[in-house]
Amino acid sequence: MTDDEKRNGISAKTKRFIPFEMGMPSNIQDGVLPQYYQEPTKIVIDWSREAVRGMRKEKHSDLANEEFRFLKYKNHISFSFTGQYAPTFRIASAPIFLNAASRIIINDEKTRNFLLGCLNSNLIRYIVKNFINHTVNFEVDDVKQIIIPPHKTNERMISLVLSIISKQKQNPRYDYMSNEQVEIDRLVYKMYNLSEEDIQEVENWFYRRYPKLARVIEEKLAIKGG
Numbered sequence: 001m002t003d004d005e006k007r008n009g010i011s012a013k014t015k016r017f018i019p020f021e022m023g024m025p026s027n028i029q030d031g032v033l034p035q036y037y038q039e040p041t042k043i044v045i046d047w048s049r050e051a052v053r054g055m056r057k058e059k060h061s062d063l064a065n066e067e068f069r070f071l072k073y074k075n076h077i078s079f080s081f082t083g084q085y086a087p088t089f090r091i092a093s094a095p096i097f098l099n100a101a102s103r104i105i106i107n108d109e110k111t112r113n114f115l116l117g118c119l120n121s122n123l124i125r126y127i128v129k130n131f132i133n134h135t136v137n138f139e140v141d142d143v144k145q146i147i148i149p150p151h152k153t154n155e156r157m158i159s160l161v162l163s164i165i166s167k168q169k170q171n172p173r174y175d176y177m178s179n180e181q182v183e184i185d186r187l188v189y190k191m192y193n194l195s196e197e198d199i200q201e202v203e204n205w206f207y208r209r210y211p212k213l214a215r216v217i218e219e220k221l222a223i224k225g226g
Contacts, residue, residue, distance in 0.1 A: 009052035020045035021094035023080035031216035037168035081138035121188040178220035
């Protein structure tokens, strides 16, 4: 697409529909949150010149701000901030997206994967819900308050995140939460120097806050343990 088509719409009568990303639902029955990877979107939006003109006349648009549309999104992290289990973080899947599926813009894949591991950990969820925003409507500015140790990039965590993404590409319902996620959480606890007592507090909080999800994960871990 040309810069003019990105700003003002496509004039051609065909091929005027482009991929469009919305938020993803949770699947608590399987003990899986919509994190790390999402399948390429099957939703499209009419990007004809007429449609774009109509959008500009709307008093309010649910689309992301114009300056964030059509960016190269390979290394972007998309996150949903509304719902009981929000925020959830995953790789972006389309050049146009809803405000409710906002983006963290990352420059490289390695950093993106490292941040995915951190942001999807139990510890960051605990910090977010207890000290930043405890409601079901997590705001964009709330993300900016999350503190990630700036000098650390854990290669093992990156490897685990890549493993999750690879398996989710084969099976979107892959049970990462009772597999790789367990070690990711341990790595994040270590990265933030938590004591055993602190770790137990986070784990207990997770069970109290999300009893259905925690129960499913616990049952799967018990089966693995024999």
